[in-house]
Amino acid sequence: MATAITNPTEFEYAGGTVAREQVSLWRDGLRRLRRNRLALTAGIYLILLVVVGLISLVWTPYNPNRIGTCETYALPGGGHPLGCDDLGRDSLSRLMVGTQVSLAVGVATSVIVLLVGVVVGLVAGYFRGPVDAAFSLLINIFYGVPPLLVAVALYVLLGAGLVNIIIAISATVWMDMARLTRGQALSIREREFIEAARAGGARAGKIVFGHILPNALGPIIVQATFVIPVAILTAAFLSFLGFGVPPPRADWGGMANEGLPSLQGGFDPYILLWPALALSITLLAFNFFGDGLRDAFDPRQKR
Amino acid sequence: MPGETLGLVGESGCGKSVTALSILGLVQRPGRIVGGKILFKGEDLVRMPVDELRDIRGRDIAMIFQDPLSSLNPVLKVGFQIDEAMQAHDKIPKDQIERRGVDLLKEVRVPDAARRANDYPHQFSGGMRQRAMIAMGLSNRPEILIADEPTTALDVTVQAQILELLRDLNEATGTSIMLITHNLGVVAGLCKRVIVMYAGEIVEQGPVEQIFESPQHPYTWSLLRSIPRIDADRRERLRSIEGLPPDLIQLPPGCKFSPRCPYRIERCFRDDPQLKEVAPSQEAACWVTMKRAYAEMGAATITDTRPGAASGVRPPKGVAAKVVDARTIDAAEGPVR
C-alpha cells in the first residue's frame, strides 16, 4: 500500500516508493510459489513440454506426416510405442509435433491479448468519458455472442493457417483482459500517489504506464497465464470441428477428431486417447500453475 | 440467579466477547476452549455434547450481538428469522408461530409490527434491527440473555431506548441479562452486579453501587476515572489508562495488569493474584487493592497515572517494559469473533 503523502520528500519520491514495493512483491510471490508443490510440478511439466516441442522441430522418431509408416490402426507396441493412426502414421511423432501448435497458439494469443487488452483497458479506465462508454458498449456486444462461433467465422474469413487461428482466438478472448485492466486502472487512478504524480506535472502517458500499469501488473500477469489454457482449449475445439491447421500438419485437436471414428467404431481408442490425454494434462498444468501464480502474486483476489 | 442483571466490563480485546461466545460454544475455528468450566444449572456446557448444547442455545441461553445489521441474515425476512428461533426448539403450527413472532415485535416496541415482520433487515433502521434481535433472543423466554455490546453500533438516543427496553423486559419477563460492554455508564444504568475483566480474567466483581463507590482493583479504578463526568472540575484532565491490554497469546507473568498499573509492587510481577473478598460480596484479584493505594500511595490526589508512577516500582530485568507493540495493537483493534 502506498501511504498518504505527508511531506515533500516523499512526494518527490512517490514513484520510487512504488517501485520498491514491486520488488518485494515479486520476491514474496516467488517464495510463495516455490512452496506450492502442485504449481511447481505443473511448472516442471510445462518446461518439459516446451523441450519436447523444441525437439520435435528437429527430430521425431518417424516422419509424422508419412503415411504408411506402419500398419493402419496398429496398436501400441514394438517400434511404435503409441501405435499408429488410421493412415498408418506414427502417433508418438504426431503427438510431439502437435505440441508446437498448442504452445504457439497459447503463448502467442496470450501475448496479443496482453498487449491489446492492457492498452484498451488502461485507456478506457484512465480517461473514462466517451472512450470508456464506447469500450463498455463494445464489451457488451462481445459478451452477447458465443466466442467459439465468432472464432469459427473469423477463421473461415481469414483462411486456414496457424497465424489466422491465433488472430481469430485473440479476437474472442481479449475482452476479459481489457475489463480486468480497466477495473484496476479505475481503482488505482484514485490513489494518492497518482494524485501526487499528477500534481507534480507528470503527463498522462507517464502516469498510465509509469504508475498505474506497474501497480496493476500482478493481476494482469495472472490473467495472462489463464489466457494460455483458454486459447489452447479454443484452438482444440476449432480443429476438432475441422477448423484447425491445414493437414497434414499434426495438432492435438485435429488428431482427436481423426480418432473419433475409430473410437465410435470400437476398434482403436488409442488414436483419440493420446491427444486427449496430452491436451487434458497440459490444460490441467496451465490451470494449476496459474492458480499457483494467483495465490502467490495476487493474494487479495480470491475465487 | 433468575432475573439478575450482570455487567461484564473491560477494554476492547480483553476477552469479554470470547467469554460470551464460549458459553454457547460459538468460538470460531481455530479458536477453542482449552479448559475451565461453564456451569449452567449444574451442568458443564464446555463438556456438553454438541446436540445438547444446541438445545440450550436460543432456548435457555440466547444472545444478541453488537452490530444488528451484520447479525441479521440479509436475504431472509425479519419475521421469519424470529419465527425460526422458535421453530428450532418448539413444534408449534406455523400460523401460531407467526402470530407469536408479531407479538414479540410488538413487545420490543416495533411500530406496525405485523407489516414490519415481512420486511428485510435492510429496510429496518439500526435501532429497529436491534429490537428485532432482542425479540429473536427473547422468543423462547430464555433464562439468560447475553447482550454483547448491544448499543455500541447505535446512535446515542437509540442506545438509551434499547437499554430501557432491556431493563423493562428484564423486569417483566424475569429473563436474566448478561450485558457485555466497555462502557461503564451503560452498566450503571442497567445492571445490579458487575464483573470487571482484564486480559481474559476476572479482576473484580460485586454489586454495581459498591464497585462504583469503592473500586478495589486499580484497573477498575482506572476505568472509572476515565469516564467523562459532567460535574467534574473543568481543569481536571480526563484520565486514560496508559498502554493497551496485553496480547492474549503472550501474557506477562504475575498480575496481567502489572505492566500498566500505577500502584504495582514487586510481587505483582512474580505472582498471579487470585480473587479474594475485599468487602462484603465484593471480590478483587490484587496484591495491593485501592485501600492500600489510598492509604500508602496517596491515590486520592495522584495525577501521574503512568505505570509504576505511584509506587515507584520498575519492572524487574527480563520482563518487557514495553506495553505497546504492533502485535498488541492488532490484537486489540481486530474484531472479536
Place this chain on the structure above:
Amino acid sequence: MRGTLIYIGQRLVLIVFTVLVVSFGVFFIVHLLPGNAFVSDRVHGQALQILLHEYGLDQPIPVQYWNWLTGIVLHGSLGVSLYIRGLPITPLVLRELSVSAMLGGAALIITIGLGVTFGVLAAVRQNSWVDYLLTTIAVIGYSVPSFVIASLGILIFGQWLNNLTNGVIYYPEPWTGTYGTLAELSVPAIALGFYTSGQITRITRAAMLDVIQQDYIRTARAKGLVDRVVVLRHALRNALVPVTSILGPTVISIIVGSVVIENIFGIPGLGKEFVESIFQHDYNVTVGVFTIYAVLIGVANLGVDLIYTVIDPRIRY
C-alpha cells in the same frame, strides 16, 4: 416493481441493439467468405448469375441485410436455405433450437446441481480430503475439453457397457431421431455440463467460505438451529449471490460446448447446423443461428439479473 419493469425495458432495447449489431457483423463476414453455396452444383457464368440474382445475392450487402431484416420483422422469416434451395429456415432452426434447448437445459441443471453441491461440500469440509478431492475434480472439470469427456462417455457406455445400456447411449453416426428420452441425453448432457460445473464449484466454495465467517451465521447458530439448516438456509442463500453472477458466462459456455457435443453425438441441434452451414456456405442459416444465439444470450443475461432480485432482496432495479 415499476423500476424493475423499466429496467427490463431498457435491457430489451439493449438486447435488440446487440442482436442488430451482431447479425449485421455476421452477415457482413459470411458474405465476404470466398466461394458460395452453389459451388458444389458446378454452376458457372450466366447460370450462376441467374441463381445469385434469384436469391438477391448480387445486391450490395447493406441492401441484402435490409431485405433480411425486413423479412424477420414483417414475416418472422429468417430467409431460405441456399444449400437446400428454397427451404424456409425459420421452422428448421426452431426445431433445432428445441433439440439444443433440451440438451443445454439438461446440461445447465447438471452443471448447477453438481457445482453447487460440490462447492458447498468442499466449503463445509474445508481442508479435509473431501475438499481436496472436490476442488481437484473442479479443476479437472474446466481443464479437460468436453470432447474428451464425451469420448470417454462413448467408450464406457457405448463400448464397454454396450450390453448393459443396450445401445441407448451409444450413438452410431446418424442420429436415430428419437431424442427426448433422458437416457439418450444423459451422456451428452453430462459431458456438456461437467466443464462449467468446475467453475461453479470454485465460486460456490469461495462464497460459502466467505459467508460462513459472517455475523448472521453466528446468530443462526446461537438460535440453536441445526447445522444443516444453518448451511442450507442461511449460508447457501447468501452464497448463491456471487454464484448467480457467473450464470451468464455459464450459459455462453454451454452454448459453445453444445456446438462440439452435438457434432460428436450427431445431435441435430443448432450447433451441428452451424458447423454444417459454414461448410456449405449456407449464409442465411449461419446468420440465423448466430442471431438466435445472440437473442438467447441476451435473454439469459436478463434472466440472471432478475434471478438476482429473487435471491437478494437488497437488489432492486
